Amino acid sequence: MQPGSATAAATGDFARRNAIGASHGFYRQAQGLTLSSLGIGTYLGAMDDTTDAGYRDSVLAAITGGINVIDTSLNYRHQRSERAIGAALATHDAGLRREELLICTKAGYLVPDAVPAGVLHAHDVAGNIHSMAPAFLRDQMERSRLNLGIETIDVFYLHNPETQLEHIDRSAFERRLTAAFEALEESAAMGRIAWYGAATWSGFRQALGAATALSLRALDGIARQVAGAAHRFRFIQLPVNLAMPEAFTRREPESVLDAAAELNITVIASAPLLQARLTRSLPDEIAATIPHFETHAQRALQFARSTPGITAALTGMSKVEHVAENLMLQAVRPMTPDEYLSIYR
Numbered sequence: 001m002q003p004g005s006a007t008a009a010a011t012g013d014f015a016r017r018n019a020i021g022a023s024h025g026f027y028r029q030a031q032g033l034t035l036s037s038l039g040i041g042t043y044l045g046a047m048d049d050t051t052d053a054g055y056r057d058s059v060l061a062a063i064t065g066g067i068n069v070i071d072t073s074l075n076y077r078h079q080r081s082e083r084a085i086g087a088a089l090a091t092h093d094a095g096l097r098r099e100e101l102l103i104c105t106k107a108g109y110l111v112p113d114a115v116p117a118g119v120l121h122a123h124d125v126a127g128n129i130h131s132m133a134p135a136f137l138r139d140q141m142e143r144s145r146l147n148l149g150i151e152t153i154d155v156f157y158l159h160n161p162e163t164q165l166e167h168i169d170r171s172a173f174e175r176r177l178t179a180a181f182e183a184l185e186e187s188a189a190m191g192r193i194a195w196y197g198a199a200t201w202s203g204f205r206q207a208l209g210a211a212t213a214l215s216l217r218a219l220d221g222i223a224r225q226v227a228g229a230a231h232r233f234r235f236i237q238l239p240v241n242l243a244m245p246e247a248f249t250r251r252e253p254e255s256v257l258d259a260a261a262e263l264n265i266t267v268i269a270s271a272p273l274l275q276a277r278l279t280r281s282l283p284d285e286i287a288a289t290i291p292h293f294e295t296h297a298q299r300a301l302q303f304a305r306s307t308p309g310i311t312a313a314l315t316g317m318s319k320v321e322h323v324a325e326n327l328m329l330q331a332v333r334p335m336t337p338d339e340y341l342s343i344y345r
Contacts, residue, residue, distance in 0.1 A: 001145060002089065002098045005152040005194045008032045010099035011068060018066035021330040026066065030266040030311045031195065031234055035102055037305040037334065038326060039069030039268065041314040042081035044275065051077070052084045054318040059088035061323040063096060066330060069312045071237075071268070073106035073159055073199075074114060074144050082147035090149055103150060104235070104268075106199050107140035108132060108159035114143055126164040132176045134183035141192060155235045156184065156193040162203030165212040174222065181226045181233065188232040197235030199270070204238045204256045205246040216259045236260065240269035240304050240313070242278055242286065242343075248307050249344075257309030269313040272304030273297055289343050292332045301326060303343065306335035 011034040015027040027034050040062040045051040059070060072081045082105060089098075108130050116139040124133035131137075137158075144153060158180060164173050184196040203214035216236065223233035238256070240247050247256050247267070260267045273279055278300040290299040304313035317323045 001149050001151045003151045004098040006033050006068075006102045006154045007099040008034070010097050011035065011102070013097075014068050014100040015066075018330070021066045024331055025333045026330045028311050031264075033102060035069050035312055036067045037310075037312050038067055038301065038329060039071055039102075039312045039314040040067055040323070041270070041316040042070075042072045042085065042318070043076050043316050045077060045081075045316075045318050047077050047080055051318055052080055052087075054320075055081060055084035056088045056091075057320050058317045058323050059085055060091070061320045062317060062327075063088075063101065065323060065327045067323075067327070068100055069102050069104070069268075069314070071104045071270075071314045072148075073157075074140050074147070075106065075109045075111050075159060078112055079114060079143070079147055082144055086147050086149040098150065102154045103148060104155035104157065105144045105148065105153055106157040106159035107137055107144070108161060108163070111140075114140070126167040130160070130163045132158060132161060132164065132180040134179055137180060137183055138187065141187060145192065152191055153193045154195065156187070156196045157199035157235065157237060158196070159199055160201050160203070161198055162200055162212040162214055174218075177219070178222050178226060181223055181231075185227045185232060193232075195232045195234045197233060197237065197265075199237035201239065204236065205244065205250070207250065208252055216256050216263065216265065220263045220265065234264065235266045235268065237268040237270050237314075239271040239274075240307055240310060241272045241274050242282070242300055242303050243274055244271070245307070248309070255309075257307070261309055266311050267309055269304045269307065269310045272313040272315055273300050286343065289339070290335070293328070295325060297325065298329060301329055302332070302335060303340075305329070306340050308337055308340065 015022050015034045026037055028037055042055050119135045125131045187193050206213035223231035279297040282296045290302050293299050
């Protein structure tokens with residue numbers, strides 16, 4: 001397995017080599033790293049060799065083109081997406097250093113052929129689909145490290161932890177979360193991960209008080225209780241797109257983006273294209289406020305990565321031609337705050 005993890009020096013070198021992106025604000029600073037404002041995701045697609053090859057080639061094209069944020073999950077395509085990324089990393093021959101990349105994966109769902117025998121008990125599983133039990137997370141982490149071919153996972157997310165709140169009460173949820181954070185802090189101390197976080201779908205977009213809502217301040221409080229101010233809970237992921245702007249607009253009394261900035265937690269946007277629904281038929285007035293692009297997909301990505309407080313927007317790319325289209329954003333600066341706010345007027 002490849003040693004190392006993302007470092008300040010290597011990610012900075014990666015960005016400087018990409019002259020166009022570096023001169024147009026394509027990179028951001030987060031947790032001491034220099035990260036591309038677009039990341040490659042690996043969620044959708046058939047579980048077949050053709051899609052595997054597509055993701056492998058797209059990851060290679062993304063890295064070569066200037067993207068250094070790579071996102072996956074053990075659950076995505078039942079481990080095949082992780083293995084496609086591993087194949088790309090193993091075959092890259094352009095002088096790439098492992099330390100130039102932020103490689104992120106997730107665990108929580110019970111994945112066929114990846115559930116360890118004798119590790120999980122009935123009380124460890126919520127709804128027969130999800131677990132945050134420490135022994136389970138350690139097992140899933142080891143599978144991901146092997147699939148990816150890396151010694152250290154840069155960001156290890158709990159995958160949709162709010163799923164558990166559909167089946168257990170909040171006090172039990174917080175006890176499970178505390179045990180999970182303890183295990184993840186231990187894994188970080190051992191060098192198996194660099195940071196951890198929560199990758200969510202609905203948890204951070206709901207009003208506080210909703211049955212399955214997550215409070216970022218509460219999660220940060222648990223991390224501080226477990227490991228103090230130097231805790232490794234430093235990343236969250238949630239959908240941000242033209243149809244789902246709640247991370248920016250919902251303020252009760254603050255937005256999740258404002259809280260994250262105060263707490264030094266990096267926010268990654270998922271689903272900027274809303275699974276391709278925002279790649280077509282955008283209203284003319286929206287298109288007019290996001291100029292300089294040829295396609296609606298590019299405009300939707302520009303919106304997501306320009307949202308104040310977002311470090312990178314992830315989009316699934318299993319075809320090299322989609323990578324080329326999306327990389328055209330490198331030559332256009334993100335929207336200014338005033339330009340971004342004009343969309344809401």
